Amino acid sequence: QKEVEQNSGPLSVPEGAIASLNCTYSDRGSQSFFWYRQYSGKSPELIMSIYSNGDKEDGRFTAQLNKASQYVSLLIRDSQPSDSATYLCAVRISQGNTPLVFGKGTRLSVIA
Amino acid sequence: GAVVSQHPSWVICKSGTSVKIECRSLDFQATTMFWYRQFPKQSLMLMATSNEGSKATYEQGVEKDKFLINHASLTLSTLTVTSAHPEDSSFYICSAGPGIQYFGAGTRLSVL
Numbered sequence: 001q002k003e004v005e006q007n008s009g010p011l012s013v014p015e016g017a018i019a020s021l022n023c024t025y026s027d028r029g030s031q032s033f034f035w036y037r038q039y040s041g042k043s044p045e046l047i048m049s050i051y052s053n054g055d056k057e058d059g060r061f062t063a064q065l066n067k068a069s070q071y072v073s074l075l076i077r078d079s080q081p082s083d084s085a086t087y088l089c090a091v092r093i094s095q096g097n098t099p100l101v102f103g104k105g106t107r108l109s110v111i112a
Numbered sequence: 113g114a115v116v117s118q119h120p121s122w123v124i125c126k127s128g129t130s131v132k133i134e135c136r137s138l139d140f141q142a143t144t145m146f147w148y149r150q151f152p153k154q155s156l157m158l159m160a161t162s163n164e165g166s167k168a169t170y171e172q173g174v175e176k177d178k179f180l181i182n183h184a185s186l187t188l189s190t191l192t193v194t195s196a197h198p199e200d201s202s203f204y205i206c207s208a209g210p211g212i213q214y215f216g217a218g219t220r221l222s223v224l
Contacts, residue, residue: 043218104155
C-alpha cells in the first residue's frame, strides 16, 4: 500500500511567523513530490514541485526533500492570513504520467 | 501553468438521473486525465485514470458501470454519474498535465 502521511492539524501560527508542514511517504522509489494548497470548497492549486534532495525556494515557499528519510516538507515564511488553507502533499510513485498519491492534508491557520 | 477547465461547477439533480461532467485541457494535449472524488473534510480519492482512445482504469471499489468515463479526444474527458443517488453527492475533480498535474475547478454534485 502506497501511503503518504501528514499531520492533519490544525496548525496555528501567528502572522509573520514561519509555518512548517511535514510529509512522509512509504514508497522508497517515489519519483516526484508536490505541494498543493486547497481552500475550502475549491480545488487544489499547485504550490511547489521538487524532484531531487535538498531545498527548492520559490518566493515565501521552500520545499525540502530528503529521500533517505522519505520525508518532504514545506516552509512558508512570513505567513499571512491568506495562507490559511489545507496543504496537500502528493507523491508520484513511478515515472510517466501516473496518478499522484495524496496525503490527507494539513490544515493551516494563520492568526492575524 | 497548464489550464484545465471543468464544467459544470455545481449541479443539483434528482435521485435516479444521470449527470455528465466535462474536463478539458485548454493549452495542451492530454492523453491521460485523472478523476478524483472528495468528501467533506477528507482528502482526494482517485477514482479512475482516463486514457484517450481506450478504456479507463478504475480504482478498486469504484463501479465502472456507475461512473462512465469517455476520453474521446486529446483535450476532453467526461465523467457520467449514472442513476445518481444521494450517497454520490460529492466534489468531483479532474486533473491533467504535461508532467505536473493541474486540477480543474471541480464539480460539486448534490443529489436530492
